[in-house]
Amino acid sequence: MEETERLAAALRGGDRRALARAITLIESTREDHRQRAEALLARLLPGPTGTIRLGISGVPGVGKSSFIERFGLHAIAAGHRVAVLAVDPSSKRGGGSILGDKTRMAELARHRSAFIRPSPAGTTLGGVARRTREAMLLCEAAGFDVVFIETVGVGQSETAVSDLVDMFLLLLLPAGGDELQGVKRGIVELADLILVNKADGELRPAAMRTVADYRNALRLLRTGSNAWRPEVLAVSALEGTGIEAAWDLVLRHHAATEASGERQRRRAEQARAALWAELAESLVERLRADPRVAAALPALEAKVSAGAASPSAAAREILARFLEA
Numbered sequence: 001m002e003e004t005e006r007l008a009a010a011l012r013g014g015d016r017r018a019l020a021r022a023i024t025l026i027e028s029t030r031e032d033h034r035q036r037a038e039a040l041l042a043r044l045l046p047g048p049t050g051t052i053r054l055g056i057s058g059v060p061g062v063g064k065s066s067f068i069e070r071f072g073l074h075a076i077a078a079g080h081r082v083a084v085l086a087v088d089p090s091s092k093r094g095g096g097s098i099l100g101d102k103t104r105m106a107e108l109a110r111h112r113s114a115f116i117r118p119s120p121a122g123t124t125l126g127g128v129a130r131r132t133r134e135a136m137l138l139c140e141a142a143g144f145d146v147v148f149i150e151t152v153g154v155g156q157s158e159t160a161v162s163d164l165v166d167m168f169l170l171l172l173l174p175a176g177g178d179e180l181q182g183v184k185r186g187i188v189e190l191a192d193l194i195l196v197n198k199a200d201g202e203l204r205p206a207a208m209r210t211v212a213d214y215r216n217a218l219r220l221l222r223t224g225s226n227a228w229r230p231e232v233l234a235v236s237a238l239e240g241t242g243i244e245a246a247w248d249l250v251l252r253h254h255a256a257t258e259a260s261g262e263r264q265r266r267r268a269e270q271a272r273a274a275l276w277a278e279l280a281e282s283l284v285e286r287l288r289a290d291p292r293v294a295a296a297l298p299a300l301e302a303k304v305s306a307g308a309a310s311p312s313a314a315a316r317e318i319l320a321r322f323l324e325a
Contacts, residue, residue, distance in 0.1 A: 003036075004036055004039050004040050004043065005043070007021065007022055007025075007040060008040055008043040008044055011044065011138065011141050011142045012044075012141060012142070012143075014081075014142050014143040015142070016115050016142070018142070019115060019138060019139065019142045020115075020117065022037075022040060022138050023117055023119075023131075023135045023138055025037045025040065026040075026041075026131045026134045026135060026138065027119065027131050027135075037134070041134060041137065041138075044137065044138070044141040045137070047137055047140045047141050048140050048141075048145070049264075050145065051140045051144075051145045051146070051147060052080075052145065052146045052147070052166060052167070052250065052254055053136065053147050053149070053164065053165040053166045053167070054146070054147065054148050054149070054165055054166070054167050054168075054169060054250065055148075055149045055151065055161035055162060055164060055165035055167070055168045055169065056068060056148055056149070056150050056151070056169045056171065057150075057151040057161060057168070057169075057170055057171070057187070058170060058171030058172065058197075059171075059172070059173060061173070062171045062172060062173050062197055062198075063171065063197045063198060063237050063238075064150055064171055065086070065104035065105055065150070066104070066197075066237040066238070067171060067195070067197055067235065067237040068084055068086075068105060068108070068148050068150060069104075069105040069107060069108040069237070070237045070240055070243055071148075071237075071243060071246065071247065072084065072105075072108045072114060072146075072148065073107065073108055073111070074243050074244065074247055075146050075247065076111060076113045076114060078247070080113075080145050080146045081113045081114070081115075081143055081144045081145055081146070082108070082111075082113065082114045082115070082144060082146045082147075082148070083114070083115045083116075083117070083136075083139035083142075083144035083146070083147045083148070084105065084108070084114070084115070084116045084117070084147075084148045084150060085117055085119065085132055085135050085136060085139070085147065085148065085149045085150070086116065086117070086118045086119070086150040087118075087119055087132060087149070087150065087151055115139065115142075115144060117135065119131070119132065119135065130281065132149060132164060133164055133270075133274050136149065136164065149161055149164055149165060162190045163270055163273055163274075164270065166253075166254065166257065166263055166266065166267070167192045167193065167250060167253050167254070168190050168191050168192050168193075169191065169192070169193045169194075169195060170187060170188065170190075170191035170193070170194050170195070171195050171196075171197050172194060172195070172196050172197070172210060172214070173196070173197065173198060173210075174196060174198055174199060174203045174204075174206035174207035174209075174210050175206060175210055188214075188217070188218075188221065189221050189222065189223075189224070190224070191230055192225070192228060192230055192231075192253055193230065193231050193232075193233070193246065193249055193250070193253070194214050194218075194230065194231070194232045194233070195232075195233055195234075195235050195242070195246060196210045196211050196214070196232070196233070196234045196235065197235055197236065197237055198236060198237075198238070199211075199234035199235060199236045199241065199242065200236040200238055200239045200241065204234075207234045208234055210234075211232050211233070211234050214232045215232045218230055218232065225257070225262060226260065226262065227256045227257050227259070227260035227262045228253050228256050228257060228262075231249055233245060233246055233249065286322075287318070287319075287322050290321075290322050292321045292322065292324070293318055293321055293322050296317070296318065296321055297318065300314045300317060300318060301314075
């Protein structure tokens, strides 16, 4: 426990190496590490409440990392400390991260007021890693008051990031009106701010048309907030244009949801959802590890694969074995 106390003290002091060690600890699947991680979190909670949590998603090639670097440096210049939790696609063989966001955010990674942590998505659906929420809490405890969560990609499954953050940013490429058909309606409805990146050079006219298209589309969609109306803005991470305007919108959203009490209510709902998600994950782990289930599972899986048994009937049999005294 003394080691946990020392790690908690180093974290509160803003030690980035201690933060990296703590995130490694919470991402571990070893039982003893999980116990230490839970003890560490217990010492750090409740954490600061005035932080800004931003989720960022976008199609491949939209320039998420370039935008986050430019945006993060702007926030640092405004006096903030910035953490980036970049969830990378996982290797099918080794399970580790394939990409490396530190290499794509070199300037931000070198800054003393920034912390960048790539984490493998693993088998977790939704474009976020299983321990992303806990990693975010650790970053806040270490004094990082702006936390970005960059997701694997964009699509119906990646909307899980909206259950972790205060504000969800969706990045899009300049395109014609046909792009409206290619982006899922669900993720657009969740976005608090839509940013059309690469609005520079020859692409600027197309970017402005895309902004107009999405502004018109948003009028037809319902919003999940009473305190905020989603905005659409053209930006260029390359040239830095639109970055200050986008940051101003983040601050306006933060102030509006704080004043209405919506941010506090949303965070409370997210914490309850995290509880049930952890229960579901933990129960599946326990079920798979149960020797009675392990003995019956291969035969039941074979029957389901061959069409000799329905998945629901096989699931009931597995649960019955797991729950029997």
